[in-house]
Amino acid sequence: MTLPSLANLRQACVTPHVAQKSRRSAIDGRTTRHKGYDLSLKHRKRIEEAFGWAKTVGHMAQTVYRGVERVRSRFIPTMAANNLARLPRLLAA
Numbered sequence: 001m002t003l004p005s006l007a008n009l010r011q012a013c014v015t016p017h018v019a020q021k022s023r024r025s026a027i028d029g030r031t032t033r034h035k036g037y038d039l040s041l042k043h044r045k046r047i048e049e050a051f052g053w054a055k056t057v058g059h060m061a062q063t064v065y066r067g068v069e070r071v072r073s074r075f076i077p078t079m080a081a082n083n084l085a086r087l088p089r090l091l092a093a
Helices: 005-009 035-056 068-090
Strands: none
Touching: 035 068
């Protein structure tokens, strides 16, 4: 899986960023004033929710498996279970 290019992110009106700290942040108003920054925060939150679910409910915080293939074989069904858990809420909307 490859990361999206900067051109693709700009085309989608998403501004890549680091999280803004409440005190003495490296991110100032020049970055946070754009609508792309807000879109990026919303996308990031939605993505992080799935990984948080996998860590807490899916027991992926400390996997007992070693090796990329074995961890992947556990991670894919965990994320499929996440999708099944989200399905009723998605269908209700």
